[in-house]
Amino acid sequence: MIENRPGLTFLAHLVLIAGVLIVALPVWVAFVASTRGATDFMSGTIPMWPGPHLIENYSRMLDTGLSTSGTPPVGLMMFNSLVMALSIAIGKIAISMLSAFAIVYFRFPFRGLAFWCIFITLMLPVEVRIVPSFQVVAGLGLLNSYAGLSLPLIASATATFLFRQVFLTIPDELTEAARIDGAGPMKFFRDILLPLSRTNMAALFVILFIYGWNQYLWPLLITTDAQYYTIVAGIKRMADVVDGLPQWHLVMATAILAMLPPVAVVIGMQRLFVKGLVETEK
Amino acid sequence: MASITLDNLGKVYPGGTRAVGDVNIDIADGEFIVLVGPSGCGKSTLLRMVAGLESISEGEVRIGDRVVNDVEPADRDIAMVFQNYALYPHMSVRQNLAYGLKNRGTPKAEIERRVKEAAEILQIGPFLDRKPRALSGGQRQRVAMGRAITREPAVFLFDEPLSNLDAKLRVAMRLEIKELQKRLRTTSIYVTHDQLEAMTLADRLVVLNGGRIEQIGTPLDVYRRPASTFVASFIGSPAMNLLDAKAVPHLPGTAHAGTIGIRPEDLSLAEDGLIEMNVMAVEELGAQRLVHGRTSGEAITIALPSDAPLGDTLKLGFDRKNLHLFSRDSGARID
């Protein structure tokens, strides 16, 4: 719809700006807090303008971390989160693409059953199966390891369905042309399906990376060794002080740092992401 | 180069639909065969069985001397052109043409030579580095044909390759395909529902109806001596008039026939004409005018020169040798 009325344009902008302000305010407060000193929060009023301690706070968190809460330096936790988020995103994409490939292009016995099994896992997110998952992971000796952090979260019905839909939009004739051109199944997958799903993979990667990065309950449960703390679970541990006050300026500095990688992923993959969501022509 | 033999070929889809049955065709080396019939008559199924894209439930397909029933499509030495082009959208035209050769391990220099040759033949040289989406329908169709040519196969298979083009382009491409096939002398099977396209392209026509062959013959044979009422009504435009012999009893020498056929262009105005026609509608085609009407309750059409006089009733005459007689029970031709 293309309207050209100044009043409407003004109103539209007003609504958008209000929306942006509402979303941005907490982030701003967090940023302001991360630039203040330890005592600025005792007064009872929340400061709204940045203070002078920005460099001090951030370098302290990156350097040594908040040792009183038992968390390692922020750098290590971010690295752990990065490993976890990347493994989950890449693992999910790889597994679900292959399963969708099998379901759409192969006629094997119990194909329908396999399909429904994948479907049923939709009803079993991490939170529901957390106790049995923990037992399995513990039994395999994967507590406090990157594998333990990411493997149980990799299977994904949603992504499998997404790729199934993508593959179904690829015309049969294209598959047949490839068959006549002498492309076997794996060659077809690599030469035709992969490039045609590129934008969908990118869109999914963005979503899954953020999903993995924001995991909270699972890492909290299976990591007891500070070496493997992730950043999101780490923030929670920092804010959880038994006696005394939380070091809000440091917690907020960590929170701001924790936001950066997802933001970078979104900005870096924005164009592919949007294309992947809206593109229909195959 | 190869001959093709379809021997008692039949196809029953899972679920029990019979799409094709009792098909026997001997296709000579270099021949251009057109499978023609209405939508759903099994043309594509038949072609796809030859291509190896559809399993064969009965009978045999031989390409050259080799039975290919269980041979993968890639190993049958065929190339296929699809109605919707089926170009790989993420590859450039050049890559589209080369993909099949690359998979076969053809040397780079050879691939380059063949791509260049095909591009020259089809005049797609300027587009070699474009993606299919940046081409018009006609150009895409050329690329699809180019992909078939570079393979240098023994057999070309076409499944309604011109159906997505506009009428004018269709006529032009039709001629080009014909010329191309003459030049390359590659055995070809071409599927279409358009009888005009079939007539102009074919060395021999195969008219299909409900999965069975109604008639095989050269376009003129089929036009002049249609083997059944189905072929008679399907081949030729405007369609042949088919009159119930009882409804027009006064035609001499037609006693044993159930249906009498006569082409609209074989009818003429005549003072002493045996057929009297009530005019109901007139179509002006420019060079011709088609007059539709009824005689003894049967629909009848006549093609007249555009300056012919018109009235509410017309008396029509014809030459006895232009009558086609068909049996009442089977609709088969009787002579």
Ligand SMILES: Nc1ncnc2c1ncn2[C@@H]1O[C@H](COP(=O)(O)OP(=O)(O)O)[C@@H](O)[C@H]1O
């Ligand atoms: N995959 C299929 N499964 C079941 N029936 C099919 C399948 N493909 C085609 N048919 C049926 O087979 C008949 C012939 O189809 P087709 O060969 O596509 O006809 P045409 O190409 O002449 O229009 C049709 O009745 C169609 O419904």
Ligand SMILES: [Mg+2]
């Ligand atoms: Mg068809």
